[in-house]
Amino acid sequence: MRVRKLRAPLPENKYLTPDLWSEVLLRSPPKTLLRFRCVCKLWCSLIDSPDFISMHLKTYKNNQLLSTEHVPKTCFDSVFVIRRSDTTTRKVAQLVKDSESSMISECAMIDGLMLMGCYSSNDSNSKDLSLWNPSIRKLIPIPLCPLKINNFVAVEYHLGFAPLSKDYKVVVFELGDLNLNASKLSVAIAIYSVRDRLWRMKPNWSDFPKWCLELMQARDGAVFSQGAFYWRPYYQYLKCLGEESNTHLLSFDVESEEFSFLKLPDIGEEMRKFIFLLGGSLALFGISKSEACIWVMEKSCGKDPWRQFSSGDSDTDTYESLNRCSMHNLHFSHIGNTDVLLIHYFNKLMFYNITSHQVQHRKHFRCLHMDIYVESLVLHKV
Known part of the structure; x- marks a missing residue:
């Protein structure tokens, strides 16, 4: 019978320090980290900590695209496809949906989370909402929105993050009847806090400029940056909406839950503007x-936050x-660590180099929505 010799334990200076283990884990994909939680209590507590989840979100980048595409030979079914972020946009994988809901088109992916919705079986004008983190297969249902929504009003759904309170929020805007012949209208707002798990009704905003509501309805969603939504300028509507819509951006701060206007840099009226x-x-x-x-906005720079990034x-x-496409809802996405902007509109996909100002067209590519795919651990402990 062979006797196995026990190996002597490694000296302490041969082990990785906790700080080095943390650096290694921060560069691992979320699915791998969920398995690593079973290795030991130290790793489990580290991976579950809010600070680690936040650092992982900033550190781990995979530079892939997420497209929402129609299922062939069907009218309503859609799938989520992960694609490479180069000009081939080659398919990498297809996500398995955890519900029958679809992604709400006006919402971008926020920290790896997607706002999903389908019309409620109890009320055809309301939506059953849920938050989905596809990278860890976590689906969180959201209670029914308290707004009494009818057929004659436009409704906007948005997902955002309040950085100071570290709370994800779903914001629902009921825009009122835009057919009314009035320059100012009211808007109703309901906000769901993921941290508190409850809805709050904000007092109605009365005397709200009608052009703002028309802009919110005309644009397919808003850009979310550093705790606020910013609605895209709409060149074709400028004569209808007024001069202010060409010089300012309409914004909504998720932390303070207030509307405001952000003055744009003066780059000339002949410029087509996209954010x-x-x-x-x-x-x-x-x-x-x-x-x-x-131009890039730096929030810490006070009254003049815009800094020129490049020109040519x-x-x-x-x-x-x-x-030609400026009247439509063009979506711009910057591919990390490159000089490339991805520009998408329905069956048009363009790669624009912000240094050389050259464009490559990806022909015969049709999808409903295109975004940067983010993998994260967000909400895995909720």
Whole structure:
């Protein structure tokens, strides 16, 4: 009978320190981290800690795209497809949905979370809402919104994060009857706190400029940056909405739960303006027949928060292409660690290089929605 020799334990200086283990774990995908929780109590408590979850969100980047696409030969079914972020947009995987709900089109993915919704069986004008983290297969149902929604009003659903209170919030705007012949209307707001697990009704905003509500309805969602929603400028509506809609952005702060206006940099009326996220900050892309520029907003800079990021000569074909689409809901996404903007509208997909100002078109690609795919541990302990 062979006798197995017991190995002597490694000296302490051969083990990784807790700080080094933390650095290793921060660079692991969420599914792997959930399995690592079973290794030991130390790892479990580390992975479950709010600070680690927040740091993992900032550290782990996979630079992939998430597209919502129609199932072939069906009218209403859709699937979520993960694709490469290069010009091939090759399919990497398909997500398995944990419910029959669909992603609410006006909502971007926030910290790996998606706001899902389907019409309620009890009330055809309300939606059954849920939050879904596809990277860890976590689905959290949300109670029915208390707003009494009828057929004659427009409703906006948005998902955001309040950085000071560290609370994810679902914000529902009931925009009122926009057919009324009035310059100012009221808007009803309901807010769901994921931390507190309850809805709150905000007092109705009366005397709200009608052009703001029309802009909210006309644009397919808003850009979320550093705790606030910003609605996209709409060039085709400027004459109808008024001069202020060309010089300011309408915003809603998720922390204070208040509307405000953000003055845009003065880049000229001839510029077509589009907003997007650049490294987590709000950015403005402007393009005319002769020039293209990008400005980035720095919240800590007081009354003049805009800083020019880049500028250069415009490409005529690019301008004409974007100008033709400016009346539609163009979605701009910056691909991390590159100089590339992904521009999507229905069956159009363009890759725009912000340094060379050159465009590559991806032909015959149709999807309902395109976003940067974020993997995270957010809400895994809820």
